[in-house]
Amino acid sequence: MITLGEYIIEKQHQFPDATGELTQLLGAIRLAAKVVNREINKAGLVDIIGATGVENVQGEVQQKLDLYANEKFKAALEARGEVCGVASEEEDEFVSFDSARSIDSKYVVLMDPLDGSSNIDVNVSVGTIFSIYKRISPCGAPAVLEDFLQPGHRQVAAGYVVYGSSTMLVYTTGHGVHGFTCDPSLGVFYLSHENMTIPDDGVIYSINEGNYLKFPTGVKKYLKYCQEIEPETNRPYTSRYIGSLVSDFHRNLLKGGIYIYPSTASAPKGKLRLLYECNPMAFLIEQAGGKASDGFTRIMDIEPEELHQRVPFFCGSKHMVETVEEMMREYSSEE
Ligand code: P6P
Numbered sequence: 001m002i003t004l005g006e007y008i009i010e011k012q013h014q015f016p017d018a019t020g021e022l023t024q025l026l027g028a029i030r031l032a033a034k035v036v037n038r039e040i041n042k043a044g045l046v047d048i049i050g051a052t053g054v055e056n057v058q059g060e061v062q063q064k065l066d067l068y069a070n071e072k073f074k075a076a077l078e079a080r081g082e083v084c085g086v087a088s089e090e091e092d093e094f095v096s097f098d099s100a101r102s103i104d105s106k107y108v109v110l111m112d113p114l115d116g117s118s119n120i121d122v123n124v125s126v127g128t129i130f131s132i133y134k135r136i137s138p139c140g141a142p143a144v145l146e147d148f149l150q151p152g153h154r155q156v157a158a159g160y161v162v163y164g165s166s167t168m169l170v171y172t173t174g175h176g177v178h179g180f181t182c183d184p185s186l187g188v189f190y191l192s193h194e195n196m197t198i199p200d201d202g203v204i205y206s207i208n209e210g211n212y213l214k215f216p217t218g219v220k221k222y223l224k225y226c227q228e229i230e231p232e233t234n235r236p237y238t239s240r241y242i243g244s245l246v247s248d249f250h251r252n253l254l255k256g257g258i259y260i261y262p263s264t265a266s267a268p269k270g271k272l273r274l275l276y277e278c279n280p281m282a283f284l285i286e287q288a289g290g291k292a293s294d295g296f297t298r299i300m301d302i303e304p305e306e307l308h309q310r311v312p313f314f315c316g317s318k319h320m321v322e323t324v325e326e327m328m329r330e331y332s333s334e335e
Contacts, residue, residue, distance in 0.1 A: 001190050001191075002190065002191045003180075003188055003189060003190055003191070004026075004030055004169060004180045004188075004189035004190075004191070005027060005030070007178065007180070007191050008023045008026050008027070009023055011173075011175065021082045021105070021106065021107065022082070022107070022132070022156065022157060022173065024080050024081075024082045025077070025080060025082040025083060025107055025109070025132065025157075026157065026171065027080065028076040028077050028079070028080035028082070028083075029073070029076070029077075029130060029159070029161075029169075030169060030189060031076050032069075032072045032073040032075075032076035032077070032128075033128060033161040033167070033169055033182075033189075034182070034187050035072045035076075036065075036068070036069045036072055036073075036113075036114070036128065036161070036163070037161070037163055037167045037182065039065060039068055039069075040065060040120070040126065040163045041163075041184075050063065050064060050121065051063055051064070052064055052066075052067060054067075056089065056090050056092075057089075057091070057092040057308055058089065058273075058308065062090065062117075063114070063117040063118070063120055063121075065114055065117060065120055065126075066090055066113065066114045066117045067090060069113035069114040069128060070088055070090040070091070070113040070114070072113075073086075073088075073111055073113050073128070073130075074086055074088070074095065077097075077109055078097045078099070078102055081099075081101035081102050081105060082105050082106075082107055083097060083102060083105050083107050083108060083109050084096065084097055084102055084103060084104070084105040084106070084107070084108060084135055084139075084142070084143045084147075085097055085108045085109075085135075085142070085143025085147060085148070086108070086109050086110070086111065087108070087109075087110040087111070087148045087275065087276065087307055088110070088111050088112070088113055088276070089111070089112040089113065089115075089273065089276055089277075089308070090113060093307070094108075094143065094145065094147075094148050094307065096142035096143045097143075098142050103139075103140060103141070103142065104139040104140055105135075105139075106134055106135055106139065107132055107133065107134060107135065107156070108132070108133050108134075108135050108143055108147045108148055109130055109131070109132055110130070110131040110132075110133075110148060110275045110276040110279075110280075111128065111129060111130045111131070111276050112128065112129040112273070112276045112277055113128055114126055114127075114128060115127050115128065115129055115244065115245055115246055115277065116242075116243060116244030116245060116246065116247065118243070119242075119243060119244050124242060124243070124244060124247075125162060125163055125164035125165070125242070125244055125246075125247045126163050126244055126246070126247075127160050127161055127162045127163060127244060127245070127246025127247065127250075128160060128161040128163075128246075129159075129160045129245070129246060129276060129277055129280050129281065130158065130159055130160070130276075130280060131152075131155055131157075131158045131275065131276055131279050131280040131283070132155060132156050132157040132158065133147070133148075133150050133154055133155055133156060134154075134156055135147045136150070145307070148275065148304075148307060149275075149304040149305070149306070149307070150304065151279075151300060151301060151302060151303055151304065152274075152278075152279030152280075152282050152283060152299055152300030152301075152302070153300040153301060155279060155280070155283050155300075156173065156174070157171060157172065157173045157174075158171065158172055158279070158280035158281075158283040158284055159171030159172065159280065159284065160246045160249070160250070160280070160281075160284070161246075162246045162247060162250050164247060164250075166181050166182065167181070167182040167184070168180060168181050168182070168192070168193075168250070169182070169189050170193070170196065170250070170253075170284065171284075172283060172284050172287040174283075174287065175287075176194075176195045176196075176287055176288075177195070177196040177197075177253075177284055177287045177288045178191065178193065178194050178195065178196065179191075179192055179193030179194075179196055180192060180193075181193075193254075196253060196254070196288050197288050197289045198252065198253050198254075198256060198285060198288045198289055198290040198316065198317055198318075199255070199256035199317055200256075200289070200317055200318045200319050201256060201317050201319045201320065202237075202252065202255060202256025202257040202258065202316065202317040202320055203234045203235075203237045203238055203256070203257070204237060204238050204239075204240050204251070204252055204255060204256065204257030204258070205223075205226050205237050205238075205239055205240075205257060205258050205260070205320075206239075206240055206241045206242075206248040206252065206257060206258065206259040206260065207219075207223070207239075207241060207259070207260040207261070207262075208241060208243070208261075209223070209239070209241075211264045214264035214265040214266060215262055215264060216262055216263060216295070216328065216331070216332075216335055217331035217334045217335065218295065218324065218327040218328035218329070218330065218331040218332065219260065219262045219295075219324065219327075219328070221327045221330075221331060222260075222323065222324040222327050225323070225327070226239075240257070245259070245261075245272065245277060245281070249281055249284075249285075249315065252316045252317070253284070253285070253288055253290075256316075256317045256320075257316050257317060257320070258314065258315070258316035258317060258320040258321060258324065259313070259314075259315050259316055260313070260314050260315075260324065261312065261313045262295065262312045262313075262314070263295075263312045267310070269309070269310040269311060269312065270294075270310050270311055270312035270313060271310060272310060272311065272313045273308055273309065273310055273311075274299070274302060274304055274309050274310065274311045275304055275307060275308075275309070277313075278292065278299050278311055278313050278315075279299060279300060281313075281315055282298075282299035282300050282315065283300065285315050285316065286300070289318065290315070290316055290317055290318055290321070291314075291315070291316070291317075291318045291321040291322065292313070292314065292315040292316075292321070293314050293315075293321060293325060294311045294312045294313065294314070295312050295314050295324070295325060295328040296325065296328060296329065296332075299311065299313070299315075314328075
């Protein structure tokens, strides 16, 4: 039984300039995850679920736990002094940490503090997603926008917390994907899934088929392919869609599968955000042997243009993503 903290320290020699700062940073995320987990587990018992009536920059009504999680992760990251700034789904602009202990720090964090929060009131699992970069701007100055608008292939670490039937923290620093399960009696994350890999093929597809009529032709063709009866290729596949990216991603990572949130007629760039949803998940899935693209371009090669930009997202088992990409290319002229 090795704890998350012990594992990070044991592996920190893998970091190019292991000075313990990234170790400290991941420790801050671990702490905030425990605090948020505690509130989620009793959300039904205290006045903390439900909407605040306030809209975030996405135009989405913020759930109280969204804001709670956002504040706890920001506070933990600022207090640990390894981060000079944070960008969040719940913040219109990035937040620079200008205190003496943070202004010289060399990392920035981008996060979705509580993804899928509309599921909280119905007791469906939700998650936190985080993405970590080295700053570009010089130490001693506040973080600037360019520190956050970096392509995904420059991430130094990424991960998620899934607050499900058990609470797990899954992360990568570019040396494989490793999962830790929280023992609620001790509040300790123990290594439970070392070197997680996604099967090259799967039989699960995750997509909101309610948007079918608005999908690109390539996606419609892929859904038809998934639903054809061909036992020798294990079709028809199984449709599983929780409405919580972290939960769908985590299941597909373990069992094989594909998650698709494509562009639609009403959302030409799709719904998911490049910087704090797609890039971290893309880093994880590639480290696990899978693939992530916008249907045409590798997610981690997309040059960001603004903090909350959205991209179409195809992510999961390598062969499944390649199959739908082929159909997207074949029918792209019909859009
Ligand atoms: P829809 C949650 O809001 C989220 O960002 C993801 O977690 C989830 O997969 C998706 O949106 C659900 O969106 O449009 O299908 O309800």
